[in-house]
Structure formats: structure tokens, C-alpha cells
Amino acid sequence: MPRTTAAPRPAARTAPRPARRTAARSRLLAAGTAAVIAAGALTAAGPAAHAAGRAPGHCATPRLTAAWYGDNRARLQELLDRYGRCNPYRPDRAKPVAVFDWDNTVVKNDVGDATMFWLLRNGKIRRPADGDWHTTSRFLTDQAATALAAACDGLAAPGAPLPTGTPAGTACADEVNAVYGTGATRAGAPAFAGWDRRTTEPSYAWLAQLQQGWTAREIRSFAAAARTENLAAPVGAKQRVGSGTATAWVRYYDQQQELIGALRTAGFDVWISSASPQPVVEVWAEGAGIAADHVIGIRNTTGRGGRLTPRLQGCGSVPDGADSMITYIDGKRCWINQEVLGVRGAAAQKVQPAARRQVFAAGDSDTDVSFLRDATALRLVVNRNKNELMCRAYDNGDGRWIVNPMFIEPKPQRTTPYPCSTSGYTERDGTPAPVRRPDGTVIADQTDTVHQPSN
Template sequence: MRHRRFRPYRHIFAWTLAAAAALAAAPPNAPAPRTNCPRLSAGWYGDNRARLQEVIDARGTCAAGGNGGRPVAAFDWDNTVTKNDVTDATVSWALRHDRILRPASWKATSAWLTDAADSALTAACGDRVPVGTPLPTATNTRCTDEIFEIREAGRTMSGAAAFAGHWNHRRTVPQYAWVPQLFAGHTVAELSAYARRARAEALAAPVGATRTLGTHTVPAYVRYYDRQRDLVRTLRRAGFDVYIVSAGSEPVTEVWSRGVGIDAAHTIAIRSVLDRHGRITTRNEGCGDVPASRGEAIPYIDGKRCWINQEVYGVRGAAAWQRQDARHRTAIAAGDADTDVTFVGDATGAHLVLNRNKGELMCRAYDNADGRWVINPMFLEPLPRRHGLYPCSTSAYTAPDGTPGPVRRPDGSVVPDLADTVY
């Protein structure tokens, strides 16, 4: 049983010939956009507001004569629409309130969990509570530390690798897939309830607040970015269909996306396969030609492209992993990390990037090969300028087998090392 059936593909025929024509530059005698178009608020870096507004005016319902279809915008969630990670906030709340159920086997929670991680979790979390009942993580610091260190860093508290084996590094990362697997045995409604409580707690905490989780110091607060909330609202008023595509747990992301007016039907994240009783399992839904598995195809790097192609445009099979024609790609896409680089790069109007100093994403953004990359510092607690150049020509790209390499343009040429200039 799945989290929900696949959504209708409302954009298969949404772009008409008029929409395709809008991709080209307007002729010199084209009428100006109507003056009552939704306008973005101030507060953007440099000329970013004007550049985004130009795309909204050209692609939305305010385009002169209308564009004949509903363009799409897609946003990553964590650290793109919000400051800080909402999945981590939910994991933190769950660990502090004894909501993780003891699995029959830690090894069975992930296809890639190592013997070292299995032993560390078993030793730290013990076997005193029955399988399927809550672990006492609120008081058992060792158990909390092992779980959070594996989630955060992919290693045990002793430094041993928590995941090993073979996976496509542009389609998944085991510790991201492990989060919904940690909630196996719960219903979607239960996980959503935990996310709502974590959300209330994180929004009430002051900006900059931290807390101790085991022996880890973690952010205690989350904030919606006002500029991103305004951008989403403006896009929707201008006739765009706006989607979230996140590598977090889908029930968690859905709780948060409602806060910017985006419903569950427009929220895409890691979807757990449910058992016949409606409880979360350690299996996730697949994408394209990859079937349901224990996390082989999540919305991560190329996986985000696949999920958008499949869920928004109805592209099936292996083709969902490929870049589509302009009529079947987003107009605006926004992200903050290398996990977002593929779907953000697919946008035809603007590639919006929040600068968190992530290698491949920033190499492509600063290279600005098509002139459509829009870079903005983080809206809260922006990072200082990165020291030294981004290693674009040598190691900023991650290959499917996990090896680093140069970032290449579509024509195969190598992007040179680039400086950080927007911070």
C-alpha cells in the first residue's frame, strides 16, 4: 500500500503553442505586461527581485495576451523555503519524546547499514524494551547520540561508516532515506502529529536558539523565509502551479508546506510504502524505472528531476530521469544545496539559488552558462564569503559511483574554478 496514489498529471498538455512561444524573446513591438500583475516585495539581493519579476510577468497569466497554460515553479524545502531542516526538527522532537520504535533488527532498517552501525545501535539502545515499542531515547543519551550521528553524518559515534555498499550517488543518500525508515511502525497520521508538535516548538524558539540532543548541539528553531513565502504567494497569484520537492519525509514536509499555502497534492518528498494496516515500512516508493525499494530512488539530485517529471508531467519509465523539452520543465526552480542542482538547472526561466557554499550548485550558478542563474545570500544568518575558489574544475561534481570530478557544461567543457561573490 502506498502513501497515496499518484496524482493526476495536470501539466501533460498544459503548455500550448503560445506557452512555447513565450520561451523565446518577445518581439520589439510586443505590448508591455499589464500593470496589475502580482508584484514581489522588496528585500532581495541586488537585482534579483527584478529578474524574478521579469520571469513571472513573462510566463504567468499577466503575460501580454496570456500564455495559454499554467507554468510550474518548484522549490526545495529545507534551507530554501525555511531556515533549518524541518525533518531534523521532527527527529529531534521524536527522540526527546520516546517516539522511535525498537526495530526487530537495526540491520533491516536500511539496505546499506553496516555491521558496525548495527552493533553500535544495538549496544546503545539495548534490547530491554519489546520490539515495536518506544525506545527510551529521552533518557538514554547513548541511543539518541547513535541515531542522530548516523542521520546527520552517516557514521557511528566511534567514527565507523554507518552505510556501505553500492548505490547511485545522484539518486539517493542512505542517511536521508533512513529517516522515514526510522519511523517504521507508525501511521502517517502519527508522524504528521509529531511534525506538527515539532513545528510549533521550532517556530516558538528564538532565532539562533540551540538545544542539546544527546551530546549533540542542534538548532532549536526554524523560520519560514518571508521573501520565499512572498515569492510563492506571488507565483500562485500569477497563475503558476507551485510544487515542493524535498529529500525529507513527505508527511513531515506536508505539515510545513501548508504554511506557505501549498497542499499535499503539490508536495513531493520521500514516500514510504505502507503495510496492510496503514503503517510506515522501511520501503520507499520508486521513480521512473526504479521500483519500490529501501531507498534507491528518493528526491535527491537527479532523483528530484525524476520525481518532478513523473508526478508533475506524467513522464514514465527510464525517460523520467532525462531532461525533458522546454514545455515539460519548470519555469522557476529554487534550491540551496547540491541535492537540488539537477532540478534547479532544468528550469527554463530562472534558477534561484540560496548560497550555502555547496560546491556543484555554486559552480553552476556562478558559471551562469545560460544567463538565468539568480544567486541570493541566505535570508537569515547568511554565511560569510567562502575562502578560496570552488574546485569546479577538479572535484565539485559527484559521479553516480560517488567519485568526485569536474563540473561540466552541457557541451562537455569544464567549468573553471570560481570565486564566491554573493554572500
């Protein structure tokens, strides 16, 4: 995925969830997880009980109808039946948690990219207020700051929007797009350095940081305009951005929209966790029935008049402004634990007891691997040929991983095995390493077997 980032939610949205509700959810998840462990995996016990007539007569669990690969629809239906509100063995009315990644999991293509391209075409990125591009990212290299200054600074005063949608701003648009999309300058110099590869991705974060000077409401309006354009454009459409072309379309996956709706109807607490900017994902998530207060994206801090700053909100032990814990790999775990499960402080960075975790998770990238591993009942992977994620999904040690090809334009089968035993994992400093199971054993290289829709 080329890139993504986010903005802050109002304080009322990010307040800790009530203790009583968290405790109730914990009791439910404890019971649900115990049932799963006792069975060894999801079984037909829940659906069988329902079919036997022991569920309340007025209650009907939603039935999935969209096309899925193999037996994936049946596995998802079992999840709905076992954990849904109609199961008579549920000990209380608290909601089990389901968490979805957004880009290329719920939609085809990337809404962060769609927003970046719209900002560049419409001249909505501001020159840094202090004139120093280093302030847009703590990880920006001197080479990148110099290249951005040379291409952009002569076009606008500090703090003013850059005319990147005009012929005069073409070189600036190209430089910004190169740093964002490739992590390098147009000349090929590294654009970022010194970050933890398990908690942040500076090129993703940079989109949120380039929204400095606008309010979250203004960013939502920009994202809404980009959404309208991308949904109206035909599949495969391209657009001019600077001197180049870029993807110009996005589509919601019908299967994921139906699944999200069914989970919500069945009583699940459904959340989105995305490495795109908070206000951007809020706009898009509404189209899948998810309210803004159930979206976790990259969040800026705010300054005077509610305007976004280039500094980012922190999670766990990472304070606001450190910019090193976004919704990315282990950072997604932290943000989910903090915002969904109510875990505060450094504990949010740790794997929680099974009784406190989400029962279901869905993702498509190595970005999602930690929160997927945390799910206790079922983990849905949309296959985009990402090394670590596919190593873990195909290894499937506990039988709770299911893999589905992309619903639109699925990836072809990978022709060589995933390098799980040697380089499928990325260490915090970027060093490649073997992918290991929780017990420390190395996962063998895996063959790509789920790569096209079933007929």
C-alpha cells in the first residue's frame, strides 16, 4: 500500500469506555473464549443449538449470502451463530468485539492515497508554518527536507497552501508524492530514517502530518469530495497528479459490507482500525454503517482554533507528540487495547488476556498482523501476498485463520513460497528475520494456495 494517515477525534469520542461496560464485555469474552478453547476451534455447537430450537423464538441470526472463497462463508456464519445475540448460552448482553482494517480490507484501494491525490490536485497542502520541512515529520531526512524546500518553498509563504494542482506547482506535487508514495525523493535519496518498524510507518503518518493547518471538519470535507470522485470513477480509472498518473477509483467490497452489517445486527461491537488519517476514515466508514466513534485512525494533536498540528497523538507509554506509535503493526494492538478495551498506560502495548480481546479481526497486510493474532475466535485475511501475514495465516497453527482472495482484482498466485523461515519478519530496526510462532519455533516457508475466487 503506498500510503496512509489520520487526524484526531474530539475528546468526547476518545474518552475511556465506561468501566461497567468494559467489565461486562470482559465477562462475555471470558465465557466465549473458554468455549472456543474447550472445543479446540469454532464448531457447529452454536448453530446446532440454534437449529434445535433452543434460541428464543423471536430472535433470528443474520444469514450471509454473498459469495466467499471455499468454506469461508460457513466459518463466518458459525462466528455469527456462536457469538451473536441469539445464542441462548450467552451469559449476558454485552457485545463481543470485531475489528476490521480498512484499506484493501473493507474497500478496494486506499482511501489515504485517494485523499492525498485529491489534496495535491486541489492545492490543499500547506507549506510548513515555520518554513522547515523537518517539522512535518520527526523522521524526515535532510535530503528529503532539502528536496521539498527546493521544489515547493518558492510557491507560497510559510503556512499558506501550495499550488500543487497548477502547472507552476507540478515539481512540488511530484516531490511530495514521491516522498509519500515511495519513501524516497525524486532523486532516490531515503526520505525517512530512524523509526521503529513495528510501531509506525513515517510515510503513512506523513499524510496526516501534512494536514496541518486545517481543522478536522475541513479534512472531512476534502475526504468526502475525494470519496465522491473515487466512487463515481470507473474501475481501473487513472488521474493526473503532478506530472504523473495515479489510481482514481475505490470500491466497497459487497462481502465486507454485508459481514459488517450482519455482525452489528447480531450484537457485535464493530470497529475500524486503519493507518489512514482519522477524519478521512470516518468519512468512508460511514458508508459501511460504522460511526465515527468506532473508527481508530492516525490522529493529530490540535492547536489554536481546532487546527491540526503535525504532531500525532500517542498510545500506551508513548506521549502525544512523540509521533512513534500510530495504528501500524504493534501500534494497532496498542490503539485497539486503549480505545476499544479501555486498557491504559504501558499495559495497552501488551497482549491482553484472552477474555479481554476481540473475538474477530480482518486485515490484508503485515500492518494488521498483531491485532489479527490477538483475535480469539476467527481471523480473516484478504490475500495481498504480504509475507509475514500470509506466513502466519497459512501456518494456521490453531485453526482460526481463514484466507480469502481479494474480492475485486484478486492477486495472482505467488510463484515462489513465502520466505517464512528466513526473512518474512521485519525487526524493529528493519532487519529481516524468520517468522516465529508464539512458542518460538520457526514457521516453514508457505505455498500460496488461496489466490482466486471460487466458481
